[in-house]
Amino acid sequence: MITIKSAREIELMRKSGRLAAQTLDMIAEHIKPGVSTEELNTLCHDFIVSHGAYPAPLNYKGFPKSICTSVNDVVCHGIPDKKHILKDGDIVNVDVTALLEGFHGDTNRTYYVGTPSEEARKLVEFTEKVLHEAIGIVKPGMHVGDIGHLIQTRAEAEGYGVVREFTGHGIGRGFHEAPSIPHYGNPGKGPKIRKGMTFTIEPMINLGKPDLHVLSDGWTAITNDGKISAQFEHTLVVTDTGAEILTLSN
Ligand code: MF3
Ligand code: CO
Numbered sequence: 001m002i003t004i005k006s007a008r009e010i011e012l013m014r015k016s017g018r019l020a021a022q023t024l025d026m027i028a029e030h031i032k033p034g035v036s037t038e039e040l041n042t043l044c045h046d047f048i049v050s051h052g053a054y055p056a057p058l059n060y061k062g063f064p065k066s067i068c069t070s071v072n073d074v075v076c077h078g079i080p081d082k083k084h085i086l087k088d089g090d091i092v093n094v095d096v097t098a099l100l101e102g103f104h105g106d107t108n109r110t111y112y113v114g115t116p117s118e119e120a121r122k123l124v125e126f127t128e129k130v131l132h133e134a135i136g137i138v139k140p141g142m143h144v145g146d147i148g149h150l151i152q153t154r155a156e157a158e159g160y161g162v163v164r165e166f167t168g169h170g171i172g173r174g175f176h177e178a179p180s181i182p183h184y185g186n187p188g189k190g191p192k193i194r195k196g197m198t199f200t201i202e203p204m205i206n207l208g209k210p211d212l213h214v215l216s217d218g219w220t221a222i223t224n225d226g227k228i229s230a231q232f233e234h235t236l237v238v239t240d241t242g243a244e245i246l247t248l249s250n
């Protein structure tokens with residue numbers, strides 16, 4: 001069932017979304033060579049909790065940490081670890097979900113550690129751009145498949161691979177609600193988008209092939225070809241004429 005949020009519920013989602021985005025703003029200056037992904041986790045955890053919210057990943061289906069930190073060939077759901085030290089030239093995605101006053105705000109960004117390679121910089125810039133292009137076409141009456149079609153077409157034209165196994169999702173009182181929002185697909189297919197729907201778009205774009213596997217920890221998803229993967233995510237609400245991003249920091 002796809003829920004339509006009321007004006008009051010949307011206002012609460014603005015609050016949780018803003019806090020999640022502010023967490024990503026906060027963490028940016030801490031991302032540098034020599035820092036462990038565990039340190040990023042602790043900083044984000046403390047920031048979220050000190051603002052009266054709960055870091056939704058913590059204990060979610062057994063996930064052991066408060067954020068996901070996905071480095072280089074990790075596509076998503078990387079587990080923060082004190083033994084994982086970031087090094088110059090890495091890319092790291094930090095995915096934050098804040099649960100505040102009963103509603104979730106889910107957003108992620110991919111950061112450079114030190115100086116990126118040219119191909120990493122292009123992939124990361126492309127991924128952020130295609131997320132915003134997709135947000136730009138959202139409006140009532142369109143279909144979920146239109147979003148995936150845009151992302152897939154644009155990514156494949158650049159020679160990139162679009163991840164299939166993980167998708168955007170409805171969000172609200174639930175962390176992951178209906179519908180699923182694939183980042184591939186066909187125009188006019190899938191559920192119709194209506195005013196008041198809240199969902200994420202969160203394309204995972206691979207430098208190489210789309211294929212991935214999950215490590216024996218049950219979470220860490222990595223590319224089969226060992227090439228890097230980038231991701232950006234926002235939580236949106238559908239308005240009369242388009243979409244409003246709920247995960248903005250101001
Ligand atoms: N925040 C992720 C998403 O965008 C989900 C993380 S689930 C976790 O949907 F358990 F790995 F934290
Ligand atoms: Co999400």
Ligand code: CO
Binds near residue numbers: 097107108
């Ligand atoms: Co997320």
